[in-house]
Amino acid sequence: MVEIGYNHRHGRSFCIDRPDGTDNWLMLIVKTPVHFRIDGREIRTTSHSFIIYRPNTPQYYYPASNEYFDDWMHFYPDEDEQRMMSELNIPLDRPVEIGDITEMSSMIRSMCFEHYSGNQYRTNSIDLYFRLLMFKISEKLRKKEAFPNRSEGIYSEKLLWIRKSIYRWPSRDYSIDDMAKELSLSRSRFQHLYTETFGVSVNRDVITSRLNKAAELLKTxxxxxxxxxxxVGYGNTSYFVKAFGNFYGLTPLQYRQAEMK
Incomplete structure (x- = not known):
């Protein structure tokens, strides 16, 4: 590790122009829209992007908005770390929009703290954080590939977590207003984005998760x-029986009896 910075802020006039790059590796985690020049071509990225420059690769970038925020790290990866990046298919020398850089930025913050601390094992800690960072980048890239048509990728991981929660804890009282607030979206925008992402409405997922769990409990x-x-979250038995019948075509008792045969 050479130098590292967390959540640095720059004005509109900020511009990095290094025709010969640097003698070390540079990683940027970009939190605002940025213009990059790659092989003579201008590329505008949204916020929540990253790039890893190899040594001596030309570096040219400047803000695409009034302010520019980023995390950055100059470093010298050893052979094992370079091999790991290759095996994880981490893109190099080009900007990549990744959807949500919250976890990545948090790791840079921890690495920054260690780097400027007097901790005895700070070098070891930074090495471990770096490896974890590469794994997290790879995970996010895989998730992005799994949902290539998903718009507004900044919300993707939070939407995935909400959906996993719905199926993991079906008895909870899932309020659309609360879920929308968690993503800082309006109620209608959240519902639209959820359906666009998963191909099913959030209400349908809540019902499916509850009735699937109910069927499991009736059997076991x-x-x-x-x-x-x-x-499974139904305080009104009559409503539960009706919902179960509409979903499975049998009442809960009929379903239990059929499964016991």
Whole structure:
């Protein structure tokens, strides 16, 4: 590690122009829109992007808005770290829009703290953070490939977490207003983005997760229909029985009896 910086702010006139690059590697985590010049071609990236420059690669970039924020790191990866980046298919010398850089930026913050601290094992800690950072970048790139048509990628990981939560904890009271607030979106925009991302509405996912769990409880436990309904978030038994029948074509008791045959 040579130098590292977290959440640095620059004005509109900021511009980096290094025709011969640097003698070390440079990683930028970009938090605002930026113009890059790569092989003579202008590329404008959105916020939440990153680039890793190899030594002696020309570096030219400047803000695409009134302010520019980034995290940065000049470093010398050893052979094992370079091999790891290659095996993880980490892109080099070109900007990549990654959707959500929150975790990555948090790791840079921790590395920055270690770098300027007097901690005995700061070098070891930084090395571990660097490896974790590369793994996280690879994970995010894979998720981006899995949803290539997804717009507004900045929300992708939070949407994935919300959907996983719905299926992991079906009994919770899922409020659309609360979920939208978590992503700083309006209610209608959240619902549209959720459906656009997963091909199903958030309400449908909530119902599916609850009734799937109800079916599992009916098969594997002796809980009464009322208690099964309560366990999956239905306080009204009549409403639960109706919802279950619409979904499975059988009442909860009929479903249990059919599964026991």
């Amino acid at each position: 436990t002796d809980l009464s229909v009322k208690d099964v309904g309560i366990n």
